[in-house]
Amino acid sequence: MSERVRRGTERSVRGLFPGQWQWSPGMVLGSLILLFFGLMALLSTLLAPYDPTRIPEGLQGFSLLPPRGDHWFGTDLLGRDLLSRVLYGARISLLVGIVVELVVTPIGVIIGLFAGYFGGRMDSVLMRTTDAVMAFPALVLAIALTAVLEQPGLLSVIIVLTAVRWTTVARLVRVQVLSLREAEHIAAIVALGAGKGRIIFRHLLPNCLAPILVAMTFGVASNILSEAGLGFLGLGIQPPMVSWGSLLAEGVVYLTAKPWLCVFPGLAITCTVLGFHVLGDGLRDVLDPRLRS
Amino acid sequence: MRRYVLSRCGQAVPVLFGVTLITFLLTHVALGDPVRAMMGQRADPEVVARIRAEYGLDKPLWHRYALYMGKLLVGDLGYSYRQGRPVSETLAERLPATVRLAVAAMVVALVFGMTAGIVAAVRHNTGVDLLMMTLSLLGISTPVFWLGMMLILLFAVSLGWFPISGYGDGAFGHLVLPALTLGALQAGYIARMTRSALLEVLRQEYVRTARAKGLKERVVILKHGLRNGILPILTLAGIGLGDLLVGAPLTETVFGWPGLGRLLVAAVGNRDLPVVLGATLLFALIYLGANLVVDLAYALVDPRVRLAE
Numbered sequence: 096m097s098e099r100v101r102r103g104t105e106r107s108v109r110g111l112f113p114g115q116w117q118w119s120p121g122m123v124l125g126s127l128i129l130l131f132f133g134l135m136a137l138l139s140t141l142l143a144p145y146d147p148t149r150i151p152e153g154l155q156g157f158s159l160l161p162p163r164g165d166h167w168f169g170t171d172l173l174g175r176d177l178l179s180r181v182l183y184g185a186r187i188s189l190l191v192g193i194v195v196e197l198v199v200t201p202i203g204v205i206i207g208l209f210a211g212y213f214g215g216r217m218d219s220v221l222m223r224t225t226d227a228v229m230a231f232p233a234l235v236l237a238i239a240l241t242a243v244l245e246q247p248g249l250l251s252v253i254i255v256l257t258a259v260r261w262t263t264v265a266r267l268v269r270v271q272v273l274s275l276r277e278a279e280h281i282a283a284i285v286a287l288g289a290g291k292g293r294i295i296f297r298h299l300l301p302n303c304l305a306p307i308l309v310a311m312t313f314g315v316a317s318n319i320l321s322e323a324g325l326g327f328l329g330l331g332i333q334p335p336m337v338s339w340g341s342l343l344a345e346g347v348v349y350l351t352a353k354p355w356l357c358v359f360p361g362l363a364i365t366c367t368v369l370g371f372h373v374l375g376d377g378l379r380d381v382l383d384p385r386l387r388s
Numbered sequence: 389m390r391r392y393v394l395s396r397c398g399q400a401v402p403v404l405f406g407v408t409l410i411t412f413l414l415t416h417v418a419l420g421d422p423v424r425a426m427m428g429q430r431a432d433p434e435v436v437a438r439i440r441a442e443y444g445l446d447k448p449l450w451h452r453y454a455l456y457m458g459k460l461l462v463g464d465l466g467y468s469y470r471q472g473r474p475v476s477e478t479l480a481e482r483l484p485a486t487v488r489l490a491v492a493a494m495v496v497a498l499v500f501g502m503t504a505g506i507v508a509a510v511r512h513n514t515g516v517d518l519l520m521m522t523l524s525l526l527g528i529s530t531p532v533f534w535l536g537m538m539l540i541l542l543f544a545v546s547l548g549w550f551p552i553s554g555y556g557d558g559a560f561g562h563l564v565l566p567a568l569t570l571g572a573l574q575a576g577y578i579a580r581m582t583r584s585a586l587l588e589v590l591r592q593e594y595v596r597t598a599r600a601k602g603l604k605e606r607v608v609i610l611k612h613g614l615r616n617g618i619l620p621i622l623t624l625a626g627i628g629l630g631d632l633l634v635g636a637p638l639t640e641t642v643f644g645w646p647g648l649g650r651l652l653v654a655a656v657g658n659r660d661l662p663v664v665l666g667a668t669l670l671f672a673l674i675y676l677g678a679n680l681v682v683d684l685a686y687a688l689v690d691p692r693v694r695l696a697e
Contacts (some may be wrong), residue, residue, distance in 0.1 A: 118556065204399075223403060224460070227405075227406025227407050227410055228406075228410070229401050230403055230675055231671065232409050232631075232634040232636075232675060234635075234637060234638070235633065235634065235637065235649075235667075235668055235672075236672045238637060238653065238656055239411075239652075239665060241656065242655075242656040242659070242661065243661075277392050281618055300536050316529070320531055323531050324533065324637075326435070328485065328656075330656065343531075343537075347537065350537055350540065351540070351552070353544050355539050358538075361534035361538070361610075365526070365529050365531065368529040368530075369525060372525055374531050
């Protein structure tokens, strides 16, 4: 294999590792925000001042307390500490956001690679299927699927979001492959007689990694918002498990009288999603030279 | 142009086919046996068999899909379990409220988004730019329904400017908060897009020429800059309609807005599957229709699009 071809592929892969990056301000800020919420989720058992599901004795004295010294975020109807619940909620919300993205990305990548590389009938079938799924507003299809799956819960949320969210990556990868197919170093590899599998996985895929990574960052943000939406509609995580979305569903009943029940979980979602967006913007600035001004 | 219109409409056909196939399959996974679902486990087997034959449920899957399509073509979406009347009637009743909200939200998004984007581009790399971009980033990061709650707390509860929720027989005051809520996300995207499109255009030489011949800055920005940068913004607004529809179930639930989204959510709660799937299909059709219109409009404005085909 020619030296130039090999270097072309290697560079695009190596470019994905931190040592090679120039850290943009967006990446630093985004990473810091996410580090904060990530630690919050990982250490929730240590950090939470109370058991998030514990209903205190003498309930009357603890129900719906506004934020104060011993309950920073206040308490809910059953006297449970809201700060502890938000901390535990971080685990589920981030888990769903990240797991869904980790499942969806390989599916989308494979579909996109195949559609883009083989073209023809394979491309039409795969892309018309993608178009059909994308024709449904994602949350609407997710709601309909939840209705079909009968039992809402952690697993159903992950399944439903996976079913509606693979399309973005599939499209992205396909477009990328279509333009790469014409590139010089790919043509060189074809001319050298490399097999299909080798071309697809050793040469096309590595060249798609940068945009995929950016899309994943935005994807997690989108998944967290979708989980919150489903949870808010009562179609997501079910008690006793807590996520930020389900906390909002519980809190909205008291919106006007006890606003803190909604303010804090919502702030947590907004800040986390903001973190992913800032990180994604920063990554894109670094990884996509065309957008650099 | 005519060839472009025909080919673009032709492209929509397989997608439409796929969409109906998805809702059809969902119906079948969901219902398993719709007659059992309707009549319960203790129904007389003979009656069940008769009804199954009547509805064609003893036929193979492709046959049933053909039947389903045949019904769809005449607007028959089946009967609501709960309301005991045609699903199409229920949907038709709820559609206007959703359309009204979506249009109002789009106006909000375009007005706020483009203004913020233009201001940010004109004051590029200043505090104003940073402020506008931070606001738009917040717009795309805030969960739609949570923003709605916070707007209710601020403008309805604390300040008392607008009603907390409800349709109010179409009174304008009731529309303001839901439209702001639903439009915020799109406003954020449009602001970012407007800014980058305008910055791109303002670097062009004809803009320098315009400035050099002494035109007012306002004319340069609006006539030379924006007019040439507006196409990507319009496309984004078209795609954004899909996001508005995504937000509809959430926004309508927060504000008690009697639209399709709330109908969908309520139907899921009631396990009223014909309504769930009917509403889902309708959402997809609106989305496809809107994208078709945007593409055609795009081709009308920009000849390059239709020539590329």
